[in-house]
Amino acid sequence: xxxxxxxxxxxxxxxxxxxxxxxxxxxxxxxxxxxxxxxxxxxxxxxxxxxxxxxxxxxxxxxxxxxxxxxxxxxxxxxxxxxxxxxxxxxxxxxxxxxxxxxxxxxxxxxxxxxxxxxxxxxxxxxxxxxxxxxxxxxxxxxxxxxxxxxxxxxxxxxxxxxxxxxxxxxxxxxxxxxxxxxxxxxxxxxxxxxxxxxxxxxxxxxxxxxxxxxxxxxxxxxxxxxxxxxxxxxxxxxxxxxxxxxxxxxxxxxxxxxxxxxxxxxxxxxxxxxxxxxxxxxxxx
Amino acid sequence: xxxxxxxxxxxxxxxxxxxxxxxxxxxxxxxxxxxxxxxxxxxxxxxxxxxxxxxxxxxxxxxxxxxxxxxxxxxxxxxxxxxxxxxxxxxxxxxxxxxxxxxxxxxxxxxxxxxxxxxxxxxxxxxxxxxxxxxxxxxxxxxxxxxxxxxxxxxxxxxxxxxxxxxxxxxxxxxxxxxxxxxxxxxxxxxxxxxxxxxxxxxxxxxxxxxxxxxxxxxxxxxxxxxxxxxxxxxxxxxxxxxxxxxxxxxxxxxxxxxxxxxxxxxxxxxxxxxxxxxxxxxxxxxxxxxxxxxxxxxxxxxxxxxxxxxxxxxxxxxxxxxxxxxxxxxxxxxxxxxxxxxxxxxxxxxxxxxxxxxx
Ligand SMILES: Nc1ncnc2c1ncn2[C@@H]1O[C@H](COP(=O)(O)OP(=O)(O)OP(=O)(O)O)[C@@H](O)[C@H]1O
Ligand SMILES: [Mg+2]
Numbered sequence: 323x324x325x326x327x328x329x330x331x332x333x334x335x336x337x338x339x340x341x342x343x344x345x346x347x348x349x350x351x352x353x354x355x356x357x358x359x360x361x362x363x364x365x366x367x368x369x370x371x372x373x374x375x376x377x378x379x380x381x382x383x384x385x386x387x388x389x390x391x392x393x394x395x396x397x398x399x400x401x402x403x404x405x406x407x408x409x410x411x412x413x414x415x416x417x418x419x420x421x422x423x424x425x426x427x428x429x430x431x432x433x434x435x436x437x438x439x440x441x442x443x444x445x446x447x448x449x450x451x452x453x454x455x456x457x458x459x460x461x462x463x464x465x466x467x468x469x470x471x472x473x474x475x476x477x478x479x480x481x482x483x484x485x486x487x488x489x490x491x492x493x494x495x496x497x498x499x500x501x502x503x504x505x506x507x508x509x510x511x512x513x514x515x516x517x518x519x520x521x522x523x524x525x526x527x528x529x530x531x532x533x534x535x536x537x538x539x540x541x542x543x544x545x546x547x548x549x550x551x552x553x554x555x556x557x558x559x560x561x562x563x564x565x566x567x568x569x570x571x572x573x574x575x576x577x578x579x580x581x582x583x584x585x586x587x588x589x590x591x592x593x594x595x596x597x598x599x600x601x602x603x604x605x606x607x608x
Numbered sequence: 609x610x611x612x613x614x615x616x617x618x619x620x621x622x623x624x625x626x627x628x629x630x631x632x633x634x635x636x637x638x639x640x641x642x643x644x645x646x647x648x649x650x651x652x653x654x655x656x657x658x659x660x661x662x663x664x665x666x667x668x669x670x671x672x673x674x675x676x677x678x679x680x681x682x683x684x685x686x687x688x689x690x691x692x693x694x695x696x697x698x699x700x701x702x703x704x705x706x707x708x709x710x711x712x713x714x715x716x717x718x719x720x721x722x723x724x725x726x727x728x729x730x731x732x733x734x735x736x737x738x739x740x741x742x743x744x745x746x747x748x749x750x751x752x753x754x755x756x757x758x759x760x761x762x763x764x765x766x767x768x769x770x771x772x773x774x775x776x777x778x779x780x781x782x783x784x785x786x787x788x789x790x791x792x793x794x795x796x797x798x799x800x801x802x803x804x805x806x807x808x809x810x811x812x813x814x815x816x817x818x819x820x821x822x823x824x825x826x827x828x829x830x831x832x833x834x835x836x837x838x839x840x841x842x843x844x845x846x847x848x849x850x851x852x853x854x855x856x857x858x859x860x861x862x863x864x865x866x867x868x869x870x871x872x873x874x875x876x877x878x879x880x881x882x883x884x885x886x887x888x889x890x891x892x893x894x895x896x897x898x899x900x901x902x903x904x905x906x907x908x909x910x911x912x913x914x915x916x917x918x919x920x921x922x923x924x925x926x927x928x929x930x931x932x933x934x935x936x937x938x939x940x941x942x943x944x945x946x947x948x949x950x951x952x953x954x955x956x957x958x959x960x961x962x963x964x965x966x967x968x
Binding site for chain 2 (some may be wrong): 495498500501502504505506507508509510513517518521522524
């Protein structure tokens with residue numbers, strides 16, 4: 323398997339890869355072209371490039387402000403903060419709940435375990451939208467509409483089951499011997515968990531947190547249902563508002579889409595190492 | 609360090625009774641080996657000693673401490689796992705130091721103990737590597753190091769060599785014995801490899817179906833197996849068995865199976881000799897010799913010859929039972945040849961219960 327590929331093999335694989343990448347990037351190129359074009363409706367072309375390049379749309383989206391209670395606030399900054407805070411909190415809360423649950427499911431036998439797992443699995447069958455109306459009513463009752471907290475509660479409740487399944491698999495892949503060795507070495511069950519299991523599961527935990535973050539960051543329908551004040555919007559809701567019923571501001575939508583993607587791209591870049599390790603988490607060796 | 613005393617220890621998993629009242633006593637500083645076939649409860653006994661499983665009934669004492677209901681961390685025991693169980697995210701140095709850190713040993717002392725252990729095991733060059741960067745043999749040594757770095761009352765080993773290849777296993781076996789002679793630590797070692805058991809042990813416990821079938825010094829057990837099971841388990845190639853019955857011929861006792869007649873020494877088996885008693889004759893391959901000058905016990909037709917170099921094994925049949933005889937490697941024997949054999953030493957077991965007829 324370590325044989326160097328021949329020239330032909332190498333060339334062929336490059337051709338295939340270039341084709342695949344262009345196929346994936348082509349729509350993105352259109353978005354880029356749209357975002358930086360100065361003309362009203364750019365004409366369709368085979369190779370999308372901006373016409374009369376301008377940063378106007380970008381600065382219009384990013385620089386958006388709005389008067390709230392007589393004070394000018396930086397609307398975009400507020401919405402970005404909403405998105406980041408809600409997504410981070412969702413990931414954090416979700417992982418914090420999922421870790422102990424998944425560990426218990428992976429290691430202990432207790433009454434109701436099987437039916438509990440089945441119930442968790444059942445919740446995964448319904449799309450989150452199905453619960454939009456009850457969630458709206460509950461949050462309304464709790465006074466959490468139009469709040470970051472309310473959104474975090476909803477998002478975490480949908481991301482936790484999936485996180486649990488992911489982490490349970492990760493914990494099951496870690497040999498019990500490791501914990502037992504730690505306990506013989508002088509650890510309590512809890513410190514064996516903290517000092518040995520958690521570090522060994524770190525890649526899986528990172529991936530799980532990233533998934534939860536992404537889920538929350540991209541979520542639109544619940545956010546659009548539960549938020550109606552512009553300064554409480556998350557970025558997906560903000561984006562959608564550029565495409566009104568009468569005039570669709572595609573250039574702004576495109577510029578906004580690019581800006582919105584940046585944090586995710588940055589996050590993936592940073593988490594790359596964990597991601598690769600996490601996707602091969604089964605390879606944890608004793 | 610301390611002695612180990614296990615009394616009437618029982619353990620069930622659900623309905624299966626895995627240990628049915630085990631008694632084990634290992635004097636301080638001794639190296640005990642638990643042997644037995646797969647599934648006989650060796651690992652379970654070791655895990656009970658470590659505190660990783662809880663005993664149903666019975667008692668485990670370390671020195672004068674009753675540890676039966678203590679948590680693993682309160683027993684002061686070190687253990688080498690079959691899988692090595694090295695902490696994957698820690699370097700070799702951190703793996704060794706892990707237990708000492710948990711016990712709040714001060715940094716200078718940790719440094720000193722890690723150095724001592726790594727010198728003993730030749731781990732010096734590997735201290736900053738992660739477990740995944742080590743070969744199987746190196747991992748095994750790190751696992752050993754993690755145990756000996758601590759001053760434990762008892763050291764437990766669960767088949768620590770089973771993941772090594774044969775050559776390495778033979779070498780590490782010697783290293784472990786050397787290490788024990790140096791440290792003099794009370795140890796309990798589990799294996800199903802009878803060579804490991806014979807070479808490492810001060811005292812062997814042969815486990816069968818959740819009970820200690822026989823215990824004692826290796827050679828004592830080897831020479832005087834108390835049951836057919838123990839006789840069959842220790843020794844390679846295994847002891848030969850022929851079913852037959854006892855008879856009194858004129859003034860002497862004999863074992864007879866078809867045309868095979870073997871004289872039985874009355875003093876050795878006093879008390880067990882009854883005419884017509886159904887017994888199994890046991891003869892180890894090395895307890896037979898090619899007869900010179902008419903003293904032969906039986907004739908033996910060689911069907912397969914295994915020449916191993918230092919010795920040669922001749923396979924054939926005696927009284928309808930398969931039989932292996934060790935013959936001098938310098939004597940050239942051929943397939944189909946008939947050898948006159950004489951038995952130098954024999955064992956007799958009750959055919960029904962398998963217990964030895966040897967007088968105690
Ligand atoms: N946690 C458990 N739950 C149920 N049964 C178990 C458990 N652990 C062991 N057993 C059973 O107990 C018996 C003894 O197991 P044990 O691991 O002690 O055998 P062993 O002598 O170490 O065998 P080997 O040489 O194959 O390692 C086996 O029949 C096994 O199936
Ligand atoms: Mg075992």
